Amino acid sequence: MPLSDINDRIAAACERAGRDRSDVTLIAVSKVQPPERVEAVLAAGHRIFGENRVQEAQGKWPAWQKAHPDVALHLLGPLQSNKVRPAMELFDAIHSLDRAKLARRIADMAQELGRCPDLFVQVNTGEEDQKAGLPPAEVDGFVAEVRGMDLPLAGLMCIPPVDETPSLHFALLRKLAERNGLPGLSMGMSADFEEAVAFGATHVRVGSAIFGERVPT
Template sequence: MGLEDIKLRIAASEKESGRAAGAVTLIAVSKVQPNDRVEAVLNQGQRVFGENKVQEAQGKWPDFRSKFDGVELHLIGPLQSNKVRAAMGIADAIHSVDRPKLAEAIARIAEEEGHCPKLFVQVNTGEEPQKAGVLPAEVDGFVARCRELSLPVVGLMCIPPADEDPSTHFAMLREFAERNGLEGLSMGMSSDFEKAIAFGATHVRVGSAIFGERDYSK
């Protein structure tokens, strides 16, 4: 495994699915990864990265951005309303917009700051009580509310249940996106990104297959 292997597999999946070359953006998920591993991947030319927590992103990415041009940072983990300003100050995209209070906080700060990252609405396709995300029945109304707030929603995101075939959830997310005129589909991780590409993923989030297993003890 490693960056080049993942890129080759993405290219093969694009071709097999009849997608244009380069249609899929690889987000290298660097959460909890040591800086030397992240820098090694930067040195290989990867420029799009994903972090789960605002605080970790703040501690890691200003230094890397001073060394490497063109870095694009995506926040993919749950976002607390009190971290919105910090998130908007460091992220180019936020993939976890999942409730009205959060959308309203983003809209208010976007008006104050004069800018807003690209936004993805997170959908809890499996309706799992422990997982963040808008429920399927609420997607259309929530997207409409975000548009009323003039938020730059570009797509939807999901994390399928671990014990189910992800294809059902990828198909569901694609249907929701098409119905709401959204092009972005943030779906697919290390174990299932090729299936996600077949269902139209525009962004795949791959971590351990690029960097190696995470050590949460540190």
């Protein structure tokens, strides 16, 4: 589906929800996509992209960032403590902050680098054993802890269980964000981004609907 169609659908979802289109950021999820597909989206003028792995992003994005200095990169996948430096050097936002050890490592590195990406706390709204993220009951305390480190906390992120109605999880994430005074809601993917917009998403993460199905590595 062309990028313009996705933008049109986001605009229509915003109109239905009584929201301004400028309040929703479209992250084109380029993980495991062939270079020609990413270059086509760059050529169409899009500049906000998401990757799941630091190492993969390191291998392909520096050249594109040099050619397009206005590109913004968002890390969507889990971040290991030993990858914090390259992640903070490469990415403009990290959507997978989910533990105190990682927050402390980011805080230390921010002091060293003199900069820090925007941070989203990942919430495991379905409390799934195999999925990263904090259980909802721990979000308030963790947000307070991160704020105590003077980190740029932008909002919350979730990935709903595939076999459950996503709106329940979007509503929960919004409630948690509102309770903690956080403006950002990173939620919604190719199959449900319009529903996420209706529940207040500020960042939607769309991959296959823009690029086509991912190419396995």
